Amino acid sequence: MSKRISFDTTLQVRDTCLCLHAQRAARALARRFDEALRPVGLTNGQFSLLMSLNRPQPPAIAPVAQLLAMDRTTLTAALKPLQRDDLVEIEPDPADRRSRLLKLTDEGHAVLARAMPIWRRTHAEIEAQLGDLDTDALRKGLGVLGS
Numbered sequence: 002m003s004k005r006i007s008f009d010t011t012l013q014v015r016d017t018c019l020c021l022h023a024q025r026a027a028r029a030l031a032r033r034f035d036e037a038l039r040p041v042g043l044t045n046g047q048f049s050l051l052m053s054l055n056r057p058q059p060p061a062i063a064p065v066a067q068l069l070a071m072d073r074t075t076l077t078a079a080l081k082p083l084q085r086d087d088l089v090e091i092e093p094d095p096a097d098r099r100s101r102l103l104k105l106t107d108e109g110h111a112v113l114a115r116a117m118p119i120w121r122r123t124h125a126e127i128e129a130q131l132g133d134l135d136t137d138a139l140r141k142g143l144g145v146l147g148s
Contacts (some may be wrong), residue, residue, distance in 0.1 A: 023143075031128070037123040041084075041115045051088060051105065051113050059102040061094060070147060088112055089141065140147055 015021065018108070034045035053065050066076045080103065083089040088109035094100040105113070128136050 021067065023146075031109055033127070034120070034123060036114055037119050041076070041119065043116055046079065047083060048113075048116055050076075051081065051109055051116075054089065054103050054105045055113060059092070061100050061102055065103060083109070138144040 019080055031045050034048070038045060049069060050065075052067050054060065062073055062076060066073050071075065071079070080089055080091065084091060087106055087109075090104045090106055092102050092104060094102050131139075
């Protein structure tokens with residue numbers, strides 16, 4: 002019995018693997034938003050991180066990490082350049098000094114305000130490119146997988 006799989010199997014995986022298709026789409030979307038957001042000095046990941054902090058009350062690290070599907074260590078590393086650029090402040094939680102709260106600075110809010118028209122335009126272009134595809138169903142399906 003051969004321990005090799007057939008090339009037909011390789012083609013089947015290429016053509017049907019949801020993980021592969023999601024990875025390829027995620028990379029393409031990330032590149033597109035990185036390019037679009039470059040004029041305001043953000044990557045798509047930084048935009049998402051800053052947007053996740055745009056709340057009435059500063060969140061702790063854990064719920065932000067959960068929302069962004071990141072571990073705490075990765076999130077902490079991603080925050081460092083944003084903190085260095087004075088877009089985010091990390092403060093002790095007055096209710097629990099062991100916990101840290103993440104707060105957008107005035108400059109963080111300003112960068113998000115400059116980024117939003119770019120995001121809206123780019124997002125609309127992508128949705129238009131998808132044509133008749135039900136993007137709400139796509140988001141719902143991706144949400145099921147991401148929870």
